Amino acid sequence: MREISPLQKERQAYKPKLAGALANGINNIKLTFGEKTEAVADKEEIKALFPHVYGEPIAKFASQGADLSASTINAGVILSGGQAPGGHNVIAGLYDALKSANPNNKLFGFLGGPSGIIDGKYMELTDEIMNKYRNTGGFDIIGSGRTKLETEEQFKKSLEVCKKLNIGAIVIIGGDDSNTNACLLAEWMKANNTGINVIGCPKTIDGDLKNDQIEISFGFDTATKTYAELIGNIQRDANSAKKYWHFIKLMGRSASHVCLEAALQTQPNITLIGEEVEAKKQSLDEIVSYMADIIARRAEMGKNFGIALIPEGLIEFIPEMKVMISSLNDLLAGLEKDAGYQNASQEEKYQIITSKLDEKSAKLFNSLPSQIKAQLLMDRDPHGNVQVSKIETEKLLIEMIKVKLKEMKAQGKYNGKFSDQAHFFGYEGRCAAPSNFDADYCYSLGYNAFALIQSGLTGYLSSIKNTTKPASEWVAGGVPLTMMMNMEKRHGEMKPVIKKALVELDGPVFKALESHREKWAMNDCYIFPGAIQYFGPSSVCDVTTMTLQLEQENKPAMV
Numbered sequence: 001m002r003e004i005s006p007l008q009k010e011r012q013a014y015k016p017k018l019a020g021a022l023a024n025g026i027n028n029i030k031l032t033f034g035e036k037t038e039a040v041a042d043k044e045e046i047k048a049l050f051p052h053v054y055g056e057p058i059a060k061f062a063s064q065g066a067d068l069s070a071s072t073i074n075a076g077v078i079l080s081g082g083q084a085p086g087g088h089n090v091i092a093g094l095y096d097a098l099k100s101a102n103p104n105n106k107l108f109g110f111l112g113g114p115s116g117i118i119d120g121k122y123m124e125l126t127d128e129i130m131n132k133y134r135n136t137g138g139f140d141i142i143g144s145g146r147t148k149l150e151t152e153e154q155f156k157k158s159l160e161v162c163k164k165l166n167i168g169a170i171v172i173i174g175g176d177d178s179n180t181n182a183c184l185l186a187e188w189m190k191a192n193n194t195g196i197n198v199i200g201c202p203k204t205i206d207g208d209l210k211n212d213q214i215e216i217s218f219g220f221d222t223a224t225k226t227y228a229e230l231i232g233n234i235q236r237d238a239n240s241a242k243k244y245w246h247f248i249k250l251m252g253r254s255a256s257h258v259c260l261e262a263a264l265q266t267q268p269n270i271t272l273i274g275e276e277v278e279a280k281k282q283s284l285d286e287i288v289s290y291m292a293d294i295i296a297r298r299a300e301m302g303k304n305f306g307i308a309l310i311p312e313g314l315i316e317f318i319p320e321m322k323v324m325i326s327s328l329n330d331l332l333a334g335l336e337k338d339a340g341y342q343n344a345s346q347e348e349k350y351q352i353i354t355s356k357l358d359e360k361s362a363k364l365f366n367s368l369p370s371q372i373k374a375q376l377l378m379d380r381d382p383h384g385n386v387q388v389s390k391i392e393t394e395k396l397l398i399e400m401i402k403v404k405l406k407e408m409k410a411q412g413k414y415n416g417k418f419s420d421q422a423h424f425f426g427y428e429g430r431c432a433a434p435s436n437f438d439a440d441y442c443y444s445l446g447y448n449a450f451a452l453i454q455s456g457l458t459g460y461l462s463s464i465k466n467t468t469k470p471a472s473e474w475v476a477g478g479v480p481l482t483m484m485m486n487m488e489k490r491h492g493e494m495k496p497v498i499k500k501a502l503v504e505l506d507g508p509v510f511k512a513l514e515s516h517r518e519k520w521a522m523n524d525c526y527i528f529p530g531a532i533q534y535f536g537p538s539s540v541c542d543v544t545t546m547t548l549q550l551e552q553e554n555k556p557a558m559v
């Protein structure tokens with residue numbers, strides 16, 4: 001039997017490309033600084049919470065010059081939050097840079113996410129271990145977790161573990177919440193003169209950790225290509241059988257970037273975008289009417305089939321739902337330690353909740369199917385987020401559309417046949433083998449994280465820019481984490497967090513969808529992207545997402 005797949009074997013030999021500025025080696029890098037920075041909002045609060053790391057300048061590396069001396073340092077690395085393709089390559093880049101600076105340097109991987117550093121669970125990474133994981137998907141090299149690092153006790157325990165291992169720097173690979181942790185830890189380490197620096201790396205398939213300095217979080221490229229392949233396959237099936245409407249919910253948490261990118265790659269009949277729903281203040285009933293209208297118009301053309309893409313976080317953007325969810329978040333935070341509520345049956349819980357919600361939210365809550373009510377009451381994640389991946393919005397919409405179509409039939413406005421299939425694509429894409437883009441980007445992010453460590457910086461996020469150009473032109477540097485922060489309500493309290501990037505409705509990516517979707521609704525313009533290709537023509541293997549291309553180059557993307 002095989003130990004690994006033939007593709008995995010070939011991929012192990014792949015040498016990721018390094019960003020131009022880093023390509024001459026870890027000791028041939030020159031560091032320059034830009035202007036001092038400010039938080040994106042709530043400047044005074046953020047400054048007060050992070051006095052030691054606030055407002056540092058943007059850092060940029062160049063390959064001409066050699067003002068970084070080889071460091072002797074041990075580092076620790078943490079994978080935090082949801083899996084994203086390329087995480088192993090971030091660690092590989094970090095490992096290779098650290099070892100090339102000094103072969104005696106050690107890299108420790110903390111096991112199971114941030115809890116690993118608190119509980120002192122770790123492993124030393126070696127060539128043998130690292131080589132097994134190069135260019136592979138998943139986070140299984142050391143595992144991940146969602147523990148929120150924020151208390152004095154957790155920081156003290158982390159310090160003890162770092163002292164024991166003689167660790168001088170920690171790299172946290174994570175999304176907005178995990179990099180908020182990184183900043184809190186950096187602040188505490190600096191305030192306490194520990195000499196331990198903390199660097200973050202931008203991870204998340206959701207694509208919502210981006211701004212002027214961070215073009216894209218890693219994993220978005222591979223995950224969206226994987227979903228696009230699956231959607232394309234379903235489109236081909238729908239177009240062949242012509243009997244089902246497929247409702248496909250796509251992972252991506254609050255922001256609809258994943259759904260938007262998948263739509264541009266596949267051109268389905270319906271694409272919902274949460275941010276648009278919010279901006280147009282569309283009610284659940286209006287969304288259902290919009291979808292039912294397309295279903296009815298296609299039925300008139302004899303097409304009782306189609307594809308609808310639904311972003312995972314849609315529910316949080318529907319105004320009346322948003323108000324209700326926000327009240328539920330506050331209520332649930334208060335009921336966490338209420339034994340009466342915790343021991344109540346599901347039906348009793350609904351009654352307790354309904355009695356505490358305002359009239360409008362209570363009415364809405366009671367109008368929802370029981371399984372959606374239960375999903376809305378599930379525990380929030382450790383960062384206070386609703387677990388939208390567990391809310392079956394696609395099924396809720398299907399049920400409501402059935403009722404709407406029945407009404408329309410009675411009024412003579414619909415004469416088709418509606419047969420549904422519900423899908424949820426999320427976990428299928430999070431651990432896919434990284435595309436060439438993610439393999440290269442991640443390796444560069446990790447390598448660059450060590451360059452930031454070697455420069456003595458802390459509270460920075462590793463940044464690689466100019467990513468729509470060949471890797472030789474990629475620009476490497478660091479962005480102060482406080483620059484991306486604002487205050488938001490979590491678990492009923494105001495907390496500093498990295499601001500999520502939502503879909504911009506006046507941006508080129510959404511505009512590309514908007515200008516084509518009526519055509520895509522009625523005519524079948526499906527695109528079948530096929531599987532990610534790792535070997536072959538660069539025009540197939542090295543193209544990145546339409547989102548990144550449109551945002552960075554503003555190229556006309558549609559034919």
Ligand code: FBP
Nearest residue numbers: 081082175204205206251252253389
């Ligand atoms: P991150 O923000 O941690 O990268 O989360 C990514 C994500 O895949 C979301 O898209 C999704 O809502 C969530 O994780 C699911 O979480 P879990 O893995 O805990 O089910």
